[in-house]
Amino acid sequence: MQTSPKSPQSSKAHPAGRWLYPRPEGLFCEPGGFYVDPNKPVDKAVITHGHADHARRGHGAVLATPETIAIMKLRYGEDCAGVFQHIDYGQTVSVNGVNIRIVPAGHILGSAQVVLEHNATRVVVSGDYKRVFDPTCEPFELVPCDVFVTEATFALPVFRHEPAVKEARRLIESVRQQPERTHMLGVYGLGKCQRMIALLRQAGFEETIHLHGALVELTQFYEQRGFTMGSWRPIGKDSSGQRQDYAGQLVMCPPSAISDRWSRRFPDPATAFASGWMRVRGRARQYGVELPLIVSDHADWPELIATIKETGAEEVWVTHGREDALVHQLGLMGIPARALALVGFDDEGE
Amino acid sequence: MQRFANLLDNLANTQSRKRKLALLADYLLNTMDPDRGWTLAALTDGLPISLPLRRILHDLLSDTVDAELYRLSRDYVGDTAETVSLLWPERQSEGDEPPTISALVVAFKTTPKERIPDLLARALDRLDISGRFALLKLLGGAPRVGVSARLAKTALAQAFNHEVSDIEEVWHAVDPPYHDLFAWLTGKGDKPDPGNRPTFRPMMLAHPIQDEDWPRLEPNDLTAEWKWDGIRVQIAATACEMRLFSRTGDDISKAFPEIASAFIRHHCVLDGELLVVRNAEVAPFNDLQQRLNRKTVSPRQLREFPAHVRVYDLLFEDGEDLRPLPFEERRARLEAWHARNSPPLTDLSQTVAFTDFAELSQIWSGTRKDGIEGLMLKRKSSPYLAGRPKGHWWKWKRAPLTLDCVLMYAQRGSGKRSSYYSDYTFGVWIDDSSASADTSEPQLVPVGKAYSGFTDEDLLKLDRFVRNNTIERFGPVRSVAPKLVFEVAFDDVQISSRHKSGVAMRFPRIARIRWDKPANEADTMSAVRALL
Ligand SMILES: [Zn+2]
Ligand SMILES: [Zn+2]
Numbered sequence: 001m002q003t004s005p006k007s008p009q010s011s012k013a014h015p016a017g018r019w020l021y022p023r024p025e026g027l028f029c030e031p032g033g034f035y036v037d038p039n040k041p042v043d044k045a046v047i048t049h050g051h052a053d054h055a056r057r058g059h060g061a062v063l064a065t066p067e068t069i070a071i072m073k074l075r076y077g078e079d080c081a082g083v084f085q086h087i088d089y090g091q092t093v094s095v096n097g098v099n100i101r102i103v104p105a106g107h108i109l110g111s112a113q114v115v116l117e118h119n120a121t122r123v124v125v126s127g128d129y130k131r132v133f134d135p136t137c138e139p140f141e142l143v144p145c146d147v148f149v150t151e152a153t154f155a156l157p158v159f160r161h162e163p164a165v166k167e168a169r170r171l172i173e174s175v176r177q178q179p180e181r182t183h184m185l186g187v188y189g190l191g192k193c194q195r196m197i198a199l200l201r202q203a204g205f206e207e208t209i210h211l212h213g214a215l216v217e218l219t220q221f222y223e224q225r226g227f228t229m230g231s232w233r234p235i236g237k238d239s240s241g242q243r244q245d246y247a248g249q250l251v252m253c254p255p256s257a258i259s260d261r262w263s264r265r266f267p268d269p270a271t272a273f274a275s276g277w278m279r280v281r282g283r284a285r286q287y288g289v290e291l292p293l294i295v296s297d298h299a300d301w302p303e304l305i306a307t308i309k310e311t312g313a314e315e316v317w318v319t320h321g322r323e324d325a326l327v328h329q330l331g332l333m334g335i336p337a338r339a340l341a342l343v344g345f346d347d348e349g350e
Numbered sequence: 351m352q353r354f355a356n357l358l359d360n361l362a363n364t365q366s367r368k369r370k371l372a373l374l375a376d377y378l379l380n381t382m383d384p385d386r387g388w389t390l391a392a393l394t395d396g397l398p399i400s401l402p403l404r405r406i407l408h409d410l411l412s413d414t415v416d417a418e419l420y421r422l423s424r425d426y427v428g429d430t431a432e433t434v435s436l437l438w439p440e441r442q443s444e445g446d447e448p449p450t451i452s453a454l455v456v457a458f459k460t461t462p463k464e465r466i467p468d469l470l471a472r473a474l475d476r477l478d479i480s481g482r483f484a485l486l487k488l489l490g491g492a493p494r495v496g497v498s499a500r501l502a503k504t505a506l507a508q509a510f511n512h513e514v515s516d517i518e519e520v521w522h523a524v525d526p527p528y529h530d531l532f533a534w535l536t537g538k539g540d541k542p543d544p545g546n547r548p549t550f551r552p553m554m555l556a557h558p559i560q561d562e563d564w565p566r567l568e569p570n571d572l573t574a575e576w577k578w579d580g581i582r583v584q585i586a587a588t589a590c591e592m593r594l595f596s597r598t599g600d601d602i603s604k605a606f607p608e609i610a611s612a613f614i615r616h617h618c619v620l621d622g623e624l625l626v627v628r629n630a631e632v633a634p635f636n637d638l639q640q641r642l643n644r645k646t647v648s649p650r651q652l653r654e655f656p657a658h659v660r661v662y663d664l665l666f667e668d669g670e671d672l673r674p675l676p677f678e679e680r681r682a683r684l685e686a687w688h689a690r691n692s693p694p695l696t697d698l699s700q701t702v703a704f705t706d707f708a709e710l711s712q713i714w715s716g717t718r719k720d721g722i723e724g725l726m727l728k729r730k731s732s733p734y735l736a737g738r739p740k741g742h743w744w745k746w747k748r749a750p751l752t753l754d755c756v757l758m759y760a761q762r763g764s765g766k767r768s769s770y771y772s773d774y775t776f777g778v779w780i781d782d783s784s785a786s787a788d789t790s791e792p793q794l795v796p797v798g799k800a801y802s803g804f805t806d807e808d809l810l811k812l813d814r815f816v817r818n819n820t821i822e823r824f825g826p827v828r829s830v831a832p833k834l835v836f837e838v839a840f841d842d843v844q845i846s847s848r849h850k851s852g853v854a855m856r857f858p859r860i861a862r863i864r865w866d867k868p869a870n871e872a873d874t875m876s877a878v879r880a881l882l
Contacts, residue, residue, distance in 0.1 A: 157415070158423045158436035160479075259768045261813075279436070281362065282428050288768045290363045325422045332416060 014315040014336075016121045016147045019098075022340045027125065027149070027319070029116060032098040034063070036114055036125050039344030046100065048127025049111035050075070050190055053345045063087055065102060067110025067225065071190065074221055089138060105129040106140030107297050108191030109222060115143050124311065125149040128347070130296065131303045132164065135198040136191070136227055140307075148313035149340075152321030153298040153347045154276050155329075161276055161300045167293040168199040171250075171272055174291055175205075179248040182266035186255035186273040186289070188349045189215050191297050193252060194222040194229065196274050199295075200250075201230045210235045210246065212253035212262070255349050259288055275350055276300065298350060305329065320345035351477060353381060354389050354451045355484035361495040365765030370497060374505030384452045387527025390506065392488050394499040395601075398526065399458045403490050406467045407434055414439060431486035434474075438482055441475040448476050452527070454485060500598045510535040515552035515736040518599040522549040548586035550599040551619055551665055551673070552736035556726060556743035563744065564707065572727045573677065574702040574710060577745055578660055579635050579723040579842075580625035581642070585659065586666075587613040594624075605644045606657050612693045619666035620659075620684075621734075623699070625721065627658035632721025634844055635856065659696045661688065665734055673734035680734065714746060723841070724748040750839040751881055752861055753778065754872040756794055757834040760816040762826040763801065770809055771816040771828065773801040774860070776836050777851070781874040792870070794832055795851045797878060798840065803859035812863070835864040835872050843881050853878055 019030050026038035034044035041058030048054055048064075050071030055064075057080040062069065066086045073080065087093060089112070092101040099117040107128040114125040124145040131140050154161075175183045187193040193215050200209070208231040211219060216234045223229055235251065246266050257263060258271050276296030277283040284292035299307060304326065308316055316337040318326050323339035330337035357377050361370055374393075378386050391397050407430065411420060415437050427433045449457075454473055461469050470489075474482050500514075503521065507514045512535065523544035524531040533539030583602070584595040592613040594603045603610050606624070626633040626641065633655070640655050641647065664684035665673055672680050681701075688698050702725065704710040714725050724747040732742040755776035763772035777794035804812065819831040839861035846854035 156423050156426055157419050158427055158433065160436070259762065261769055263769050280427055281432055284363065288365070288764060292363070322422070325419060328418050328422075329416075 013338075014147055015119070016123050016315075019118055020116065020123055020147075022342055024343075026342060026344070027340065029098060029118075031118060032095040032100070032116075034095065037127065039342075045081075046114050047072070048105065048114060048125070049108055051108070051128065053347070054127060057081065061085065063093070063100065065089065065110045065112050068112070070221065071110060071218075074217060089141075103141040103143055104138035106131060106134060106137060109137045109194070109225065109227075111137060113141070113143065115145070121146050123147040123149060124313075126151065126307075128153070128298055129307075130299050131307060132161070134164075134195055134297070135202065136195045136222060142307070142310055144310075144312050146313060147315050147317060148308055148311045149317045149319060150304065150308060150326075151298065151345075151347075152304065152318045152323050152326045153350065154296065154300050155304055155318075155322040155326035157301050157325070157329075159276060159279055159300045160302060161279070161296045162294040164195070164199050164295045165203055167274065167295045168196065168203045168205075171291065171293060172200065172203055172205045174270065174272070175248070175250055178270055181248070181268045181270045182246040183250045183291075184258055184263060184266060184269045184271050185250065185252045185293075186258045186271070186275075186287070187215070187252055188275075188297075189254055190218050192274055192295070192350070194219055194227065195297065196252065196295065197229045197232070198227065201228070205250075206230065207250065208233055210249055210251045212251070212257055214254050214257075215252060255287065277348075277350065296350060298347065305333075308335065309333075321347070351448050351451050351454060351481050351484065353377070353385070354392075354488075355477075355480040357389065358484050358487065358495055359480055361497055365496075367501070370501065371505050371508055374497070374502060375509035378506055379509040383529060383532055384527035385450055387529065387532060388451050388455045390502060390528060391526030393497050393502040395526065396491060397455060397488060399455065399489060401458070401463075401466055401489065403486070404430065406470060407486075410467055410471055411437070431490055432483055434486060435479050435482035438474050446476050448478075448481055449473060451488070454488075455527075458489065498598075499600055503599070506535070513736075518550050518552050520544070520549070521599060522593065522595075522601065523547055546588050546590055548588050548591050548593045548619075550584060550586065550593075550595045550601075552599070553582065553584060553597055553621065554663075554734050554736065554743060555597075555738040556728075556745040557738060557740065559727065559744040559746045567707075567727070569704065569706050569710070571729055571731070573681065573730055574704055575662065575699050575726045575728065576702065577723045577726045577747070578623040578625060578632065578699065579721050580623040580632075580638055580660075583622060583624040583659065584665075585609070585613060585618070585620040585622065587616045587618055589615070589617055592616075602642075605641060605647055607647065608652060608695060609657055609659060612695045616691060616693060617666075617668050618664065618687070620661050621663035621665060622659045622661040622696070625658050625660060626655045628656060634721075635842075636844055636846075636854075657695065660699045661696055662699050663734065676731045676733065677728050678730040714748065717748065722748070747841070750841055750861075751843065752837055752839045753797075753877060753881075754864065754867065755797060755836050755838045756832045756869045756872045757816075757830050757836060758794055758796055758832065759827055759829050760812075761828075767809075770813045772809055772813070773799065774812075774836070775799045776838060778872060778878055779870075779874045781876055795875060796849070797851045797853060798838060798855040798858040800836075800838065800858045800860050803839070803861060804863065808863060832869050835867040835869055836860045837862040837864055843878060845882060851875065851878070853882065 025040045025042050026035045028035050034046055035042050036046045037048055037054040038045050043060040045059040046063045047068055050068045055072050057076040060082040062081040063085045069084045087102045089102055089104055092099050101115040102112045105111040105113045105127050107130055116123045122145040124143050128151050129140050187196050211232055211234050213234060219229055255273055263269055271289045272291035272293055273287050273289045274293040274295040276298055278292030278294045316330055316335055318339045319342050327337045327339055360373050364370055424433045457469055503517045504514050507517050520542045523542045530542040534541050582597040586593050592610045593601050594606055594609055596602050626637040637655050664680055664687055667687055727744040729742050755778055757774055758777045759775040760771035761773040762768055763770050775796050777796040780793045780795050815834060816828055816830055820828045821831055822829045838858050840855040840858040842856040843853050
């Protein structure tokens with residue numbers, strides 16, 4: 001093996017670290033007095049997107065995109081924060097000498113990167129992001145910056161996602177080849193579910209898709225925002241109280257439902273799971289799925305590296321995931337990097 | 351190669367035996383020669399290729415992958431072949447036809463050692479991730495996709511409408527990529543002729559005896575023998591070679607070289623029980639296990655776990671097929687043959703004399719000696735038939751031991767049972783002073799695990815019980831309040847250092863679910879020790 005030089009420990013931290021730094025509650029902007037995606041209720045929070053590990057209830061004031069705010073209200077109730085302030089993509093607000101601009105992150109509907117400018121330094125907090133095309137959200141916008149704050153969910157060189165449409169086609173083929181079985185596709189309820197529906201439609205699947213109750217509200221929300229999902233129906237007993245026969249049908253459900261009692265209603269189910277984790281056989285085995293689909297809403301290893309390079313950042317801070325591998329790789333590339341060791345993020349169901 | 355890679359992926363991802371069989375049968379039927387032959391070899395006997403794969407990969411990767419990133423990746427993935435398949439840089443270009451499995455096997459067989467690394471690198475360049483994985487698994491030995499040699503042969507039989515016993519009979523007469531075998535199966539050639547090579551003859555198996563069998567049986571028509579607690583084997587010896595086969599026709603000669611040398615210059619096929627025998631005493635099954643599933647054997651193992659074959663039957667003598675003869679005649683031929691030749695490390699399985707079933711029953715219930723699993727009853731007039739024919743041989747296993755145990759942990763099953771807690775760990779109460787001196791609470795210690803012996807209806811009720819009585823969850827496992835008693839049946843209990851309780855049950859299964867019995871009336875550790 002090639003032995004690498006020790007990663008250049010930045011003896012002198014970047015000056016941005018004096019006004020933006022981790023606290024137990026999360027990443028804190030001192031002059032602005034706000035946190036980005038805090039893990040506990042705080043006075044002021046900027047929320048990158050609606051996933052539960054980033055958007056939590058109970059903050060005093062929340063600044064986020066209209067979609068993210070709508071998703072939070074949908075999941076947690078109208079009064080899940082004291083005050084909500086909308087901010088659109090491209091818009092800037094100023095708080096106490098800190099400029100906050102919001103640009104798309106390409107992760108899910110409403111997901112944002114938070115561009116912070118203070119003392120002539122620009123830091124981009126990218127939240128969760130991906131670079132590949134997604135019909136259900138705005139594409140990632142690259143913002144050159146001094147410090148790039150990145151996730152590292154799939155930061156191991158083994159993670160290379162497959163083209164998503166190709167994976168959707170594999171699922172359709174399996175459904176067509178086994179008309180006697182019910183296909184159960186496990187998907188994360190916010191984002192992945194609607195993206196998979198859109199991909200299936202794009203690949204020519206026109207049949208009715210049956211949705212687990214937990215996926216219904218969010219899918220309706222996407223429709224209200226103008227995304228067409230085609231024919232779908234919630235699963236349940238039909239009006240006569242009789243259970244429907246789902247042979248030959250496609251059912252979508254949260255990943256946990258695949259091996260739950262809920263799954264017993266389907267005849268001889270064929271299980272699938274759409275997730276970046278499915279790249280690794282052991283993980284597919286762990287979930288016991290027959291058809292692992294490697295589709296992710298997070299950047300894979302090549303995307304992470306390419307994005308960091310393109311931002312031209314002098315320093316990279318890593319929020320959550322495989323910090324060890326990414327920091328090491330950036331060291332090899334001569335880019336100072338450090339792990340922020342933020343807690344509370346969980347992209348297991350991704 | 352892509353077809354083979356897809357097959358491996360699909361096999362690995364399905365738990366259902368039926369579906370695995372269908373996948374394999376479809377592949378074997380619809381793939382060209384010799385590709386399907388090499389695939390079959392990879393899933394059964396292994397390919398005739400051996401190379402220091404680990405070292406070659408290490409050298410190849412050192413140019414392209416950082417050591418630390420490799421280490422982190424390998425740790426996460428947990429498998430070298432898979433890690434390399436994922437890390438290998440994508441160099442496949444348009445129009446680059448991926449190589450076939452046959453082309454690869456031939457190339458690896460014929461390329462000189464020093465050029466193998468280069469060959470491997472070029473092959474990996476031309477494959478995608480699953481192709482690279484399949485190739486590395488192929489070169490590294492058995493691809494672990496839950497397919498036994500037996501399952502592969504069954505699929506072959508299914509694909510070409512033959513009996514598995516037909517396949518087993520010719521199996522050791524053919525070599526990868528099995529041109530003759532496929533020619534015969536597709537009606538383009540004769541049944542392969544083993545010639546001078548020892549081949550496996552499908553074994554004759556017994557039915558468990560049922561209550562309703564007894565009235566139909568005549569003591570005079572039957573011979574009784576001990577049923578020894580080892581593994582059934584077949585010794586096939588010709589003038590030039592000897593092979594030891596397991597019940598399913600796997601060649602296990604290499605693990606038992608001493609048996610092989612005991613049969614030099616004999617020409618026969620024998621049916622018997624492989625045992626570890628020390629000072630004329632049959633050792634516990636656990637000792638035999640130390641010798642099983644090995645490619646090679648050390649002098650120490652040979653010394654400490656000496657193998658022995660107790661012979662039941664003579665199928666061939668000097669090329670003469672005795673299988674059509676009645677058991678009684680074969681037995682006489684066997685006794686004469688053994689008296690004449692007496693190969694070392696063998697003896698005859700003794701018959702058990704009896705006049706009526708009452709007497710036999712007494713013998714049966716009175717025996718709890720090491721190494722005896724029960725009795726065999728064989729019809730004196732029966733020929734030696736392949737498979738498990740009805741009305742010829744019966745096994746009368748000695749009554750199982752039972753204990754009342756308390757359910758402690760439940761784990762999710764796999765495949766069809768993945769939504770059920772279907773694997774149960776149970777325990778008995780600790781009652782000796784040493785273990786519970788520091789606590790007044792009665793304590794359970796696990797003594798075994800079972801996932802059979804109950805109906806689907808029971809399973810539903812058990813699943814509900816587990817969910818309603820969970821104390822803690824650890825991934826797929828739940829600890830359960832000590833409330834439910836199982837009457838557990840098992841064949842034997844032995845001392846074991848691998849288990850916390852210090853004992854291990856053999857073949858435990860749930861005989862009855864005692865919904866009615868209070869847990870504090872379940873058995874204790876001293877009751878277990880009394881059975882040792
Ligand atoms: Zn997210
Ligand atoms: Zn996240």
